[in-house]
Amino acid sequence: MGRTAGRGAGDTRRLVLDAASEVFRTRGTGATLDDVARQAGVSKGGLVYHFPSKDVLVQALVAAMLEEFRTAVHACLDPDDDQPGRLVRAYVRASLSLPDTGEAREASALIAQLVTAPEVAEVARADAARWKGDLAADGLPADVITLVVSAADGASVAPLWGATLRDDERDQLVARLVGLTTEAAQDR
Amino acid sequence: MGRTAGRGAGDTRRLVLDAASEVFRTRGTGATLDDVARQAGVSKGGLVYHFPSKDVLVQALVAAMLEEFRTAVHACLDPDDDQPGRLVRAYVRASLSLPDTGEAREASALIAQLVTAPEVAEVARADAARWKGDLAADGLPADVITLVVSAADGASVAPLWGATLRDDERDQLVARLVGLTTEAAQDR
DNA sequence: TGTACATCAGTGAACGCGCGTTCACTGATGTAC
DNA sequence: TGTACATCAGTGAACGCGCGTTCACTGATGTAC
Numbered sequence: 001m002g003r004t005a006g007r008g009a010g011d012t013r014r015l016v017l018d019a020a021s022e023v024f025r026t027r028g029t030g031a032t033l034d035d036v037a038r039q040a041g042v043s044k045g046g047l048v049y050h051f052p053s054k055d056v057l058v059q060a061l062v063a064a065m066l067e068e069f070r071t072a073v074h075a076c077l078d079p080d081d082d083q084p085g086r087l088v089r090a091y092v093r094a095s096l097s098l099p100d101t102g103e104a105r106e107a108s109a110l111i112a113q114l115v116t117a118p119e120v121a122e123v124a125r126a127d128a129a130r131w132k133g134d135l136a137a138d139g140l141p142a143d144v145i146t147l148v149v150s151a152a153d154g155a156s157v158a159p160l161w162g163a164t165l166r167d168d169e170r171d172q173l174v175a176r177l178v179g180l181t182t183e184a185a186q187d188r
Numbered sequence: 189m190g191r192t193a194g195r196g197a198g199d200t201r202r203l204v205l206d207a208a209s210e211v212f213r214t215r216g217t218g219a220t221l222d223d224v225a226r227q228a229g230v231s232k233g234g235l236v237y238h239f240p241s242k243d244v245l246v247q248a249l250v251a252a253m254l255e256e257f258r259t260a261v262h263a264c265l266d267p268d269d270d271q272p273g274r275l276v277r278a279y280v281r282a283s284l285s286l287p288d289t290g291e292a293r294e295a296s297a298l299i300a301q302l303v304t305a306p307e308v309a310e311v312a313r314a315d316a317a318r319w320k321g322d323l324a325a326d327g328l329p330a331d332v333i334t335l336v337v338s339a340a341d342g343a344s345v346a347p348l349w350g351a352t353l354r355d356d357e358r359d360q361l362v363a364r365l366v367g368l369t370t371e372a373a374q375d376r
Numbered sequence: 377t378g379t380a381c382a383t384c385a386g387t388g389a390a391c392g393c394g395c396g397t398t399c400a401c402t403g404a405t406g407t408a409c
Numbered sequence: 410t411g412t413a414c415a416t417c418a419g420t421g422a423a424c425g426c427g428c429g430t431t432c433a434c435t436g437a438t439g440t441a442c
Contacts (some may be wrong), residue, residue: 003348017218026304028301028304028305028306029218030304031303037374081252091266091352092356096235103271108300108348108349109300109301109303111302111348111349112296112297112300112345112348112349113216113217113297113300113301115297115348115349116214116215116218116297117216121350123292124239124349124350125350126350126351127196127350128349128350128351128352128360130347132351133320133333139279142357143357143360143364145360146353146357146360147339147361147364147365148342149337149342150339150340150343150346151335151339151340151341151342152338152342152347153339153341153342153343153345153351154337154338154339154340154341154342155334155338155341155342157300157341157342157348158316158338158341160296160300160303160315160345161296161300161308161315162303162312162313162314162315162316162317163314163316163319163320163341164316165334169331169334170332172334173331173334173335173338176335177335
């Protein structure tokens, strides 16, 4: 069979990327291209048509995941909040919001698995630098940003080594972190 | 050649474990047993004699690394500090002390790579539960522990995704986290 | 103390198979005339 | 509008090799007598 009717190439590409996200996040990088192809409902050859090697697929996945997190943070921006630190607060909420906390953990686990590859490490470094700039431009004192962002990062990846926070602990942490940023904004 | 003179079986075992730590941390889980054996100066067969499968080796390594971190924290305990929160402060220092920060990152990267394996995840979870208990017994309010430990965790693993703190930022963070614990201890 | 034997602590070659990659081929879609 | 041709978007089988595992064998160490 050749080209599949009713589906463009871009659709298939996204199908494969979604499948890769699912499979690699749950089973680690050791998962096979056969697994990904099966999950995507595409032949292995079809997968390879879009991503010529496993490396290429993995890099595309990392880029997509970083972009997705950025989008999630912006979706958490409070439209009624125009004080300094609004982006930091959105970052905290996006990192620790209940529904996708598991996803955030899996995402960081996957990125952790991949940064041993230099190209992936470089992509991640560039993204981190961009975050640092964006967050610094948010109007809060640098030390507050460091503290709050570190705590959000730590709490969201702690499940990696099995240290999950209870819901009430997490809620309390979010409240406290948001509080720290608003205090700092008013001190200025 | 058979048994190597002047070296006990336990010595060889440790040699292999050290080599595995070095190789897997720098090159990821994808690194081969050949690599580990070469680094240890042992034949592949010799490695297998001590660790019958790669899984077994990896589990032993994880256990050793978790134990090592625990030892490092206890080494950071301040003998002159008998206030509540002394263990939390040691945890902060051990996580963020300059020399072995890179090592801490590599260690968490490796554990992140491995938690997709259920046995490893279980070991890590048990270790995390033990930490939670130990830290809770340290005399500080729960919300302070959550905040401080999350921030220490976050700052120590952030290099995973390329977000390294500058030395002065890290020093400032340590000072602030330690400060938070002593304030909380005096409020009681 | 010497001798025989069992076990321990390895060696290194060979095996086998899982998995990434290659490849010949194909049906659907777009384009020129 | 039909026709011929090129390209796109795949299929699925075969290949090949890297790497975990197995195995036959060996020299050193411990133990019984």
